[in-house]
Amino acid sequence: MDKPLAALRQDLNHLGLEREESVKEPEDHISAVCEVLAHLIDQQKEQEAKAFFNHHLSPWYTDLCRQIEAAPSGQFYPSVAVLMQAFFDVEQVSYAQNPGTTQTKMKIDVKNITTK
Numbered sequence: 001m002d003k004p005l006a007a008l009r010q011d012l013n014h015l016g017l018e019r020e021e022s023v024k025e026p027e028d029h030i031s032a033v034c035e036v037l038a039h040l041i042d043q044q045k046e047q048e049a050k051a052f053f054n055h056h057l058s059p060w061y062t063d064l065c066r067q068i069e070a071a072p073s074g075q076f077y078p079s080v081a082v083l084m085q086a087f088f089d090v091e092q093v094s095y096a097q098n099p100g101t102t103q104t105k106m107k108i109d110v111k112n113i114t115t116k
Contacts, residue, residue: 004028008056012036015048030064033057050095058095061088 005028012018012027017036019027026032033056040049061084068074068081 004056008033011052011056015040015052028056030061053091053095057088058092061085 005026008028015036017039019032023032037049037052037057040052065081065085065088068084069078071078
C-alpha cells in the first residue's frame, strides 16, 4: 500500500492540498479521498476530479464495499456500503476514461436499489 499512498500524496501536493497535522487518518482513508473529490467538484475542476476518481478511488472502492458488507459484526455499515457501491458505480460510469471513441471501454454493473 506504500506506492498508492505515495502516489496519492504526490497528486495531493500537485493539487495544492495537504493533510492537517491534527488529522490522524492517512490520506488514503475513504473519507479523505471523498473530501478531496468533493473539493475538486466544488471548485469546478472536472478534469482533475475525473482523473482523481479514476486513479485513487475507482481501483479499490468495490473491494472496500464488499469487505464492509461481509463484516460479521456489522449492522449499520453494510447498508452504507450498498449505498456507497451504488453511488460510486454511477460516478464510475460518469467518469469512465474513454478518449477518442464513443464506445465504453469498461463494463459497469449498476444495480437498482429498491425497497420491498
